[in-house]
Structure formats: C-alpha cells, structure tokens
Amino acid sequence: MVTIKDIEIYSVSDLATARASPWASVSIIVRVVTGDGQVGYGEAVPTLRVNQVVRAIEEVRRFMIGKDPFRIEYLFREWYKHEFYISRSFEAVTAYSAVDIALHDLLGKYLSAPIYQFMGGLVNEKIKAYANGWYNDCVTPDDFARKAKEVVSMGFRAMKFDPFGPYFDQMDEEGLEEAVERVRAVKEAVGKYVDILIETHGRFNVNTAIKMVKAMEQFNPLFIEEPVHPDLNFEGLAKIKAVAPGVRIAVGERIISVEEALQLLERGLVDVLQPDITNALGFTGMGRIRALTETYGIELAPHNAFGPVQHAATLQFDASTYNLLIQESFYEFWPQWKRDIINNAIKLEDGYYRVPNRPGLGVDVNEKALTEMRFEGMEPFHEEEPVWVIKGTWKRYKQS
Numbered sequence: 001m002v003t004i005k006d007i008e009i010y011s012v013s014d015l016a017t018a019r020a021s022p023w024a025s026v027s028i029i030v031r032v033v034t035g036d037g038q039v040g041y042g043e044a045v046p047t048l049r050v051n052q053v054v055r056a057i058e059e060v061r062r063f064m065i066g067k068d069p070f071r072i073e074y075l076f077r078e079w080y081k082h083e084f085y086i087s088r089s090f091e092a093v094t095a096y097s098a099v100d101i102a103l104h105d106l107l108g109k110y111l112s113a114p115i116y117q118f119m120g121g122l123v124n125e126k127i128k129a130y131a132n133g134w135y136n137d138c139v140t141p142d143d144f145a146r147k148a149k150e151v152v153s154m155g156f157r158a159m160k161f162d163p164f165g166p167y168f169d170q171m172d173e174e175g176l177e178e179a180v181e182r183v184r185a186v187k188e189a190v191g192k193y194v195d196i197l198i199e200t201h202g203r204f205n206v207n208t209a210i211k212m213v214k215a216m217e218q219f220n221p222l223f224i225e226e227p228v229h230p231d232l233n234f235e236g237l238a239k240i241k242a243v244a245p246g247v248r249i250a251v252g253e254r255i256i257s258v259e260e261a262l263q264l265l266e267r268g269l270v271d272v273l274q275p276d277i278t279n280a281l282g283f284t285g286m287g288r289i290r291a292l293t294e295t296y297g298i299e300l301a302p303h304n305a306f307g308p309v310q311h312a313a314t315l316q317f318d319a320s321t322y323n324l325l326i327q328e329s330f331y332e333f334w335p336q337w338k339r340d341i342i343n344n345a346i347k348l349e350d351g352y353y354r355v356p357n358r359p360g361l362g363v364d365v366n367e368k369a370l371t372e373m374r375f376e377g378m379e380p381f382h383e384e385e386p387v388w389v390i391k392g393t394w395k396r397y398k399q400s
C-alpha cells in the first residue's frame, strides 16, 4: 500500500522584492511525500498568518503520516472528526486545504491524469482571466489609465482594481468623487469591451456601500466585490440588492466552509461566488461549493491571489467547471522569485490560460527555489497601509 511518509512545509519569500501584493509576500507550499518517493504539492494562505498556518499544517501532518493518500474523502471525514474547530478556524481550514490540493496532485500523478479528469472531466480547455495586482502605486486617474492600457496590451480582456484609496468604513463626498474619477479613467482607457471589476475589500459600512454601488452602476462593472464588511453581512447585502438590483455583487474569498456558501446563496444576495481553493477545503470543498452554486444558478469566479501552486490548482478546478464566469490572476504581476516556484509557467494567450493537461496539477515545482528562498517569520506589517491593499494605493490625490 502507498502511504504518506512526510509532509514538508516551505515558507518562501524574498521580501526585498515584495511588490504589489503585501499579503502574499510569503508563499506557504506543502510537499506531501509517499513511501515510494512520489510527491504532491499544495499551497496555503499567508495573509498575516504565516506562523499560525505553518503550525496548523504541522498538526495535519501528525494525523496524515502513515495514511493511504488516495482515500481523499475518508481522510477529510476523519480529520473533520478530530479537528474540533475546523468549521470555525481559518487556520485549520487553510492547512487542510493545502494538503487536500497535494493529495489530488499525487492522485493525478499515480493515474497519469490531470486533476480536472477526476473532477468531472474537461469542460473548458481555455480559461478567461482577469488581471489583478497591476496597479501598484497608482493614485491619480491618469496613473490608473496608463497602467490599465498596459494590461490590455498584455492581452487581458478584463481587470479588477480597488479605487477607494485610504477610506475605510465611511467615505466622504470627495472620496467618492476620487473613486468615480479613477474608475471612469480606466473605463475610458480600456474601452467598452474590456470588463472592469470593482474591488472593495470589504471596507464599507452599509450606508457608504449603498452610495458607492449606486455611483458605480453607470460603469457597468462585471461585478462589485465585497461592498460591505465581510462578516456574512446579510442585512447589508440585502439593502444593496434592494437599491441596485442590476449590479452584480461578488463575495466569497473569505468563506471557509460549504455551509457558509449556502448561507449566502439561499438568501439570494450574491450573483457571483468567489471561493478560494486554499481556504475552502481544497478540491474537496470546491467540488461541493460548485454543486451548490449550480443548484442556485450562481456563477463562480474563484479567488486566486497567493501563489503559483494555488494558481495551477485553481485552473485545474476551472477546467471542469461549467458555471465558471471568469478567473482571477496575479501571475503576470508577481515578482520573479514567486514565478520561479513553477518551472513551466502557464502562459496567457489573448487573455486566456490554456489548462495544462499533464498529470496532477500539470506543472513542475522548482524544488531548488523552495529551499533557496526559505524564509522564517511573518510578512511585513505596515502601520499606515493595510496588508490587503495593492501596495502604494492607500492615498488620496486631491488636497481639500
């Protein structure tokens, strides 16, 4: 019988080159090794949790060693039985998600099949992507317009950005005006047929979010994301739906269970769900969430903001997903060290990624990079600019 011999955990970074994405300036990669020498890779969420997540993966490792890696559903159920807080703990969930991704990678390698083959088979050979991480240091509308044009020239037909500068909870009239001007500049720069997606990062209280959504409706965004604070704010989302029923609302990057997805869906408050394979229980959780969204007639736009193993895993999931709207990608805007973690990059062609059809995740992890880039400790913390924004954008450009 094939058994799990070890789970190696690699925190990797080169803080000197941390660019647009402070929350992902460290990548947490797991490497599951079997007794007969095969390896599978997974990835976990770092966002100001690196040390805690590494400890949580060590706990999953304690349970996994000696087990049969192919009993994927059984292993999840067994760990669910032991891990008392798995329905409540982000750290417990991202730790398990990373290992679940690696188990699928392993299974694919043993079966000589890409993961999409046993997630339902190939539905989409090419995945439409939207760019994120492209607008670091953009402050004025001109800054945004210039970079947006560069994004289009790379082939992207869709892009997401957060135009809200340094506002949190509330936003005054000047703040709203600045945000509207930034969005208008991007829309004019990219033209009618390139989609714009407005990121809010769960910043606003309900009253502010309502004003914001009404002001942004004129730009026909593909969706507006996390318009209110992210604590499953059903009442807030309901008020937004009531005043702007035609605006598509996306949420879900922070959900950690299928049950949380259900709570959003059954209330009819969400138009696009954004589960993340690294914090929604890996392929096991994503498959269940996908079935739910199909039942409710909701589209998926998986969140994908951390690293290259997540990127490859998400594309495998997308390949077998019929109700896929669009796929987020930071890949083109990552620093080189992060791109180097994968040897055979998945290239963007006219705004689409072609899904690799090689076994497992379909990519080769650069093991040398994992050891050379080893990093101990947490990501940088910045008093003025929260870790979750694109670097250099927590600013106003008008001085009142």
Ligand SMILES: O=C(O)C(=O)CC(O)[C@H](O)CO
Pocket (backbone or CB within 6 Å): 023, 047, 132, 199, 201, 253, 303, 304, 305, 328, 387, 388, 389
């Ligand atoms: O990619 C997104 O949609 C984000 O919101 C990016 C982040 O700030 C990130 O996910 C924080 O962990």
Ligand SMILES: [Mg+2]
Pocket (backbone or CB within 6 Å): 199, 201, 225, 226, 253
């Ligand atoms: Mg987001």
